[in-house]
Amino acid sequence: xxxxxxxxxxxxxxxxxxxxxxxxxxxxxxxxxxxxxxxxxxxxxxxxxxxxxxxxxxxxxxxxxxxxxxxxxxxxxxxxxxxxxxxxxxxxxxxxxxxxxxxxxxxxxxxxxxxxxxxxxxxxxxxxxxxxxxxxxxxxxxxxxxxxxxxxxxxxxxxxxxxxxxxxxxxxxxxxxxxxxxxxxxxxxxxxxxxxxxxxxxxxxxxxxxxxxxxxxxxxxxxxxxxxxxxxxxxxxxxxxxxxxxx
Amino acid sequence: xxxxxxxxxxxxxxxxxxxxxxxxxxxxxxxxxxxxxxxxxxxxxxxxxxxxxxxxxxxxxxxxxxxxxxxxxxxxxxxxxxxxxxxxxxxxxxxxxxxxxxxxxxxxxxxxxxxxxxxxxxxxxxxxxxxxxxxxxxxxxxxxxxxxxxxxxxxxxxxxxxxxxxxxxxxxxxxxxxxxxxxxxxxxxxxxxxxxxxxxxxxxxxxxxxxxxxxxxxxxxxxxxxxxxxxxxxxxxxxxxxxxxxxxxxxxxxxxxxxxxxxxxxxxxxxxxxxxxxxxxxxxxxxxxxxx
Numbered sequence: 074x075x076x077x078x079x080x081x082x083x084x085x086x087x088x089x090x091x092x093x094x095x096x097x098x099x100x101x102x103x104x105x106x107x108x109x110x111x112x113x114x115x116x117x118x119x120x121x122x123x124x125x126x127x128x129x130x131x132x133x134x135x136x137x138x139x140x141x142x143x144x145x146x147x148x149x150x151x152x153x154x155x156x157x158x159x160x161x162x163x164x165x166x167x168x169x170x171x172x173x174x175x176x177x178x179x180x181x182x183x184x185x186x187x188x189x190x191x192x193x194x195x196x197x198x199x200x201x202x203x204x205x206x207x208x209x210x211x212x213x214x215x216x217x218x219x220x221x222x223x224x225x226x227x228x229x230x231x232x233x234x235x236x237x238x239x240x241x242x243x244x245x246x247x248x249x250x251x252x253x254x255x256x257x258x259x260x261x262x263x264x265x266x267x268x269x270x271x272x273x274x275x276x277x278x279x280x281x282x283x284x285x286x287x288x289x290x291x292x293x294x295x296x297x298x299x300x301x302x303x304x305x306x307x308x309x310x311x312x313x314x315x316x317x318x319x320x
Numbered sequence: 321x322x323x324x325x326x327x328x329x330x331x332x333x334x335x336x337x338x339x340x341x342x343x344x345x346x347x348x349x350x351x352x353x354x355x356x357x358x359x360x361x362x363x364x365x366x367x368x369x370x371x372x373x374x375x376x377x378x379x380x381x382x383x384x385x386x387x388x389x390x391x392x393x394x395x396x397x398x399x400x401x402x403x404x405x406x407x408x409x410x411x412x413x414x415x416x417x418x419x420x421x422x423x424x425x426x427x428x429x430x431x432x433x434x435x436x437x438x439x440x441x442x443x444x445x446x447x448x449x450x451x452x453x454x455x456x457x458x459x460x461x462x463x464x465x466x467x468x469x470x471x472x473x474x475x476x477x478x479x480x481x482x483x484x485x486x487x488x489x490x491x492x493x494x495x496x497x498x499x500x501x502x503x504x505x506x507x508x509x510x511x512x513x514x515x516x517x518x519x520x521x522x523x524x525x526x527x528x529x530x531x532x533x534x535x536x537x538x539x540x541x542x543x544x545x546x547x548x549x550x551x552x553x554x555x556x557x558x559x560x561x562x563x564x565x566x567x568x569x570x571x572x573x574x575x576x577x578x579x580x581x582x583x584x585x586x587x588x589x590x591x592x593x594x595x596x597x598x599x600x601x602x603x604x605x606x607x608x609x610x611x612x
Binding site: 076077078079080081082083084087088091094095098099101102152153154158159160161162163164165166167171316 | 380391417
């Protein structure tokens with residue numbers, strides 16, 4: 074039996090760096106569109122608020138970066154066949170590691186985008202005479218990272234991630250509407266639906282307890298929950314991409 | 321040499337896509353011919369380590385492909401039917417990316433590899449163009465370029481000429497012929513001419529089984545004297561189908577040319593013709609259908 078000459082397998086570090094490069098290249102055009110839209114719309118909004126004497130940067134509203142970062146993995150993975158006999162899985166890189174490298178690549182570009190967005194906010198804040206710290210407070214960093222991890226887990230773990238996401242959102246919306254309709258005779262708020270009252274009370278208790286937690290402890294718990302849930306979900310999703318072999 | 325022994329694959333829905341496939345594939349171009357649904361793509365994916373067969377063994381030289389898929393991937397070049405990754409990346413960047421993921425580590429080596437392959441596949445002039453802007457033929461040539469990275473010992477091309485115009489097909493086949501001298505190249509197709517033009521050996525698959533195996537010349541020899549031809553009117557075709565085992569029909573100058581399989585002279589104006597690979601293919605499929 075003849076021995077086959079094998080070429081070298083890539084180093085893990087090289088694979089990660091390469092994924093960062095090619096993910097950046099494939100997202101270039103989308104990034105330009107998003108940047109133009111966000112900056113244009115955001116600038117008009119904030120400058121408009123400032124000029125009209127509105128709250129402007131004194132507002133405590135945060136930007137929906139967490140929502141964006143939840144859907145961003147769909148963009149990162151849109152050209153990859155994630156399940157079944159995908160072409161990229163014939164390369165000499167472990168499937169799970171290659172998938173993880175792409176998650177890391179997406180994360181790097183997300184952080185670059187957040188850094189750019191933060192810089193823009195700081196610049197606008199300086200124009201509006203607001204401290205950089207206060208301007209940056211409007212980006213929910215922890216939630217943004219956590220949402221990215223959860224979004225990535227969803228994309229990697231579910232074959233039909235879009236259907237699941239919109240299906241779940243649709244179901245929740247429908248439940249809310251039904252609750253609203255059912256409770257209309259007494260009150261338009263869903264909390265008065267029989268059976269939902271107990272749930273609402275529990276949620277209310279939880280929120281009250283949460284609001285009374287000291288700031289630093291709240292931050293630590295939030296960080297732990299977001300990251301823990303995100304990493305656990307990502308680990309579970311990646312484990313679906315393990316090599317299947319028969320011994 | 322690539323050796324498959326008793327390879328079977330049953331999908332979760334119960335479909336038996338491969339049924340005890342045993343093949344020895346030597347160095348050079350090897351054609352795998354069969355109609356859609358014959359099991360060719362399942363076999364290609366199995367050899368390319370994309371799926372594990374339910375039973376059987378696959379060996380390439382000293383590599384046990386089922387147990388050591390990661391080892392085979394270090395000598396594999398694969399061009400699947402559906403090659404669609406990163407359409408918004410240029411050909412050069414994409415080849416460079418694939419080269420890194422195939423272990424070509426140093427930038428200098430990568431540059432040489434990528435530039436050589438772009439020249440070899442005649443894509444140098446469009447190296448900066450995004451893959452989404454490539455024609456079908458250019459995409460297939462790019463597919464071959466990426467499959468050749470790292471000097472693979474085993475190259476698998478799955479239905480590569482489907483949808484190509486004659487000129488692009490010709491160019492692509494010439495490219496395949498160039499590389500098929502020193503390594504094992506498996507060409508899976510349902511286009512008979514692709515196999516007859518290129519392959520030293522071939523197999524015909526149907527219903528997940530290998531129905532016929534050998535060199536195209538041998539196989540054509542085996543049907544010598546059994547293929548008969550007649551030009552008829554189109555309106556007569558239904559009657560001929562009832563009377564004879566028609567292998568194929570084609571139109572010529574508005575009339576229908578029929579080929580039939582028969583051990584004896586069927587009479588009725590039929591004349592003996594030299595069997596082409598197409599006749600071999602159709603007669604094998606006909607036998608397979610009869611046996612089913």
